[in-house]
Amino acid sequence: MITASVLILVALLIAVIMVGIFIRPRRASTLDFYLAGQRVGVVTNACAICGDYFSAASFLGVAASVYVSGLDGIWYATGFAAGFVPVLLFVAAPLRRFGEFSIPDFLGRRLESDRVRFTAVVAVQLIILSYLVPQAVGSGITWELLVGHGIAGLSPYATGVVVATTVITALVTLGGMRGTTWTQAIQFLLLLAAFVWLAIAVVGSGFHYADAVADVSAEPLANPVHTGGQWQLEAEANRLHPGEAIHFGEPGGRYGPLGQFALIMTLVMGTAGLPHIMNRYFTSPTGTAARMTTVWVLGLAGLFYALAVMLGTAARALIPAAASRHPWLDELTVDGVLRVPEHALLALGRLYGGQAGLGFIATGALIAVLSTIAGLLLASAASWGHDVYERHINPRATQRQAVWAGRGAVLTVAGLSAALALSLRPDSLTAMFPSIVATMVTWAFAFAGSALTPVFILTIWWRRMTAAGAVAGIVTGAVTAITMFATGTIAGDRGLGEMLLTPTVVAAPLAAGVAVVISLYTRTPANLERLWLRLHGTAADRRAERLARLTISGVADLHSGPQR
Structure with a gap:
C-alpha cells in the first residue's frame, strides 16, 4: 500500500510538470514569463493566490499549532486570513493600476529611483529565502512519514527536500508564470x-x-520534550497566569x-509585503479585477483556515485513543x-483512510509546498532577472x-534554500516552537511587515514619499527586525522574547516614522502628478492625461518644424 501511495504521489508530480510544460508561453517574452501576459x-x-499563499505553514503548520498549543494556535489561522483585509483596502487596485513587474520595480518607478529598486531587491530576496526554507522543511517532514526511506543514500527527510x-x-524554469498560475490553481x-x-x-x-474541545481541556495541556535521551510529556506553562495550569481551550498556552x-x-x-503574493496582482487585467480577486481570496481563506483549526483539534482529541489500537x-x-506536531493531519489521514488516506494528505502537503515554492521562485526570478539584470547589468x-537570467536566478535561489533546509533537524526544534514550519514562515512575515509593508503603503497613499525616505524606511525596518530576531533567539520565547521574535509591532512603526521624517526633508519625484494619476486616477482620467500629453507633444512638434 505504501508503494501505491508513492506511485500516486509520483504520478501527481509528473502531471504537475506536464501541465506546466503544456501551457508554458510559446515565445520568450518577459511579460509572459513573469506576468502571464x-x-x-x-x-x-x-x-x-491561494495555492501560492496556503503553504506548508498553512496546510501542516496551522493544524500543528492548534494541536500543540490549543487556542493560541488559532492566532496563526486568524492572522494568515486577516492579512488580506489591508491588501483589499489599500493595495490591490492601485498596485495593479500602476503596473510593473515586481515590488522593487513598482517602488523604483513610483519614486523614480534606482537606489530604491536595489534596496528593495535585497529585502525581497531575504524575504523569499526565509519563506522558501520552511517549505523545503515541510516537504522533508512529509516524505519522511509517507515513504520512510531515502534515495541514493540520502535520509528520508533529505530526500523529500x-x-x-x-x-x-x-x-518554474519551463512554464514561467503562465504554467505556474494554472498549476497553482x-x-x-x-x-x-x-x-x-x-x-x-x-x-x-x-x-x-465543541465536545472535543471540552474533552481535551479536561486535563492540563502537555506536550513531548526530549531530555536526557528520552521523550516524556511535560506540562505547558501558562503564559497569561503563571503558576496555574493551562488547558487546550484557553489562551496562554x-x-x-x-x-x-x-x-x-x-x-x-506581513501579507502586504510578501513579494510572491503581491506580484500576482500584476497579472490581473485591471485594478477592479485585482480587487475582486482579493474578495474571492478572503472567502476561500476563511473556509480553508476554519477547516485547519477543526482538524488540528480533531487530531488532539482522537489520536490518543487510537494509539492503543494502532501500533504504528x-x-x-x-x-x-505526537512528537512532531506537523504529523497531525498525516496521522489523521492514515487513521481514516489507511495508506491511501495518508498518501492523499501527504500529497496535499507536498502540493502546498510545491505551489508556494513556485511562486517564491518566480518572485525571485522577477527581482533578479528583470529588476537587476535587464535594467542594469545588460540593458540591451x-x-x-x-x-534566461530569470531562470538562472531560480536555480540559484532554489539550491540555496534546499541547502539551508538540509542543515536543519526539525525534531530538535519542536520543543522551542509550536510548529517549526509555521514559526519559520512567521519570521518571513515579520521581515516583510517590518521592511517592506510600511514603505509600500506609504508609497501608494502618501504623495510626499521620497526615494530617500523609502530607502531609509526599508533599511530601518530590516535592521530592526534582524536585531530583534537575534536578541529574541538568545532571550527565548518568554516575556519580552515573544515580541522580539515577532518584531513587526515595533519595527514597522519605526520604519514608517523614519521614512516620513526623511521624506519631509527631501525632494519628491519630478513627475509626481503623473505618477499619482497613474496610481489613483480613473480610467477616464488616465485617458485624458495621455491625450493631453499627446496634444502638447503634437503642438511642440508643429512649432519646432521647418518654417515656411
Whole structure:
C-alpha cells in the first residue's frame, strides 16, 4: 500500500510538470514569463493566490499549532486570513493600476529611483529565502512519514527536500508564470479537497468540535520534550497566569498578552509585503479585477483556515485513543501525543483512510509546498532577472536573454534554500516552537511587515514619499527586525522574547516614522502628478492625461518644424 501511495504521489508530480510544460508561453517574452501576459481572470487568479499563499505553514503548520498549543494556535489561522483585509483596502487596485513587474520595480518607478529598486531587491530576496526554507522543511517532514526511506543514500527527510525542490524548479524554469498560475490553481483545489475529505471523514466518525474541545481541556495541556535521551510529556506553562495550569481551550498556552498581539500584527502586516503574493496582482487585467480577486481570496481563506483549526483539534482529541489500537502510532507519539506536531493531519489521514488516506494528505502537503515554492521562485526570478539584470547589468538584453537570467536566478535561489533546509533537524526544534514550519514562515512575515509593508503603503497613499525616505524606511525596518530576531533567539520565547521574535509591532512603526521624517526633508519625484494619476486616477482620467500629453507633444512638434 505504501508503494501505491508513492506511485500516486509520483504520478501527481509528473502531471504537475506536464501541465506546466503544456501551457508554458510559446515565445520568450518577459511579460509572459513573469506576468502571464497580464490576462489572468479573477477566479483563476484567486485560486492561484491561494495555492501560492496556503503553504506548508498553512496546510501542516496551522493544524500543528492548534494541536500543540490549543487556542493560541488559532492566532496563526486568524492572522494568515486577516492579512488580506489591508491588501483589499489599500493595495490591490492601485498596485495593479500602476503596473510593473515586481515590488522593487513598482517602488523604483513610483519614486523614480534606482537606489530604491536595489534596496528593495535585497529585502525581497531575504524575504523569499526565509519563506522558501520552511517549505523545503515541510516537504522533508512529509516524505519522511509517507515513504520512510531515502534515495541514493540520502535520509528520508533529505530526500523529500531534494525531490520537492528539483520538481518545482523544473516546473518554474519551463512554464514561467503562465504554467505556474494554472498549476497553482489546480493545486489549491486539490488542497481544499484533501481538507474537505478529511473533515467529512472525521465528522462522519462522530467527532463534534465543541465536545472535543471540552474533552481535551479536561486535563492540563502537555506536550513531548526530549531530555536526557528520552521523550516524556511535560506540562505547558501558562503564559497569561503563571503558576496555574493551562488547558487546550484557553489562551496562554504559547503566548502571553504581548506575544498574542505581536503575532497577529506580524501576520496581518506581513501579507502586504510578501513579494510572491503581491506580484500576482500584476497579472490581473485591471485594478477592479485585482480587487475582486482579493474578495474571492478572503472567502476561500476563511473556509480553508476554519477547516485547519477543526482538524488540528480533531487530531488532539482522537489520536490518543487510537494509539492503543494502532501500533504504528507508537513510533510517532509519547503517551498518545505526537512528537512532531506537523504529523497531525498525516496521522489523521492514515487513521481514516489507511495508506491511501495518508498518501492523499501527504500529497496535499507536498502540493502546498510545491505551489508556494513556485511562486517564491518566480518572485525571485522577477527581482533578479528583470529588476537587476535587464535594467542594469545588460540593458540591451534581448527578451530571451532576460528570461534566461530569470531562470538562472531560480536555480540559484532554489539550491540555496534546499541547502539551508538540509542543515536543519526539525525534531530538535519542536520543543522551542509550536510548529517549526509555521514559526519559520512567521519570521518571513515579520521581515516583510517590518521592511517592506510600511514603505509600500506609504508609497501608494502618501504623495510626499521620497526615494530617500523609502530607502531609509526599508533599511530601518530590516535592521530592526534582524536585531530583534537575534536578541529574541538568545532571550527565548518568554516575556519580552515573544515580541522580539515577532518584531513587526515595533519595527514597522519605526520604519514608517523614519521614512516620513526623511521624506519631509527631501525632494519628491519630478513627475509626481503623473505618477499619482497613474496610481489613483480613473480610467477616464488616465485617458485624458495621455491625450493631453499627446496634444502638447503634437503642438511642440508643429512649432519646432521647418518654417515656411
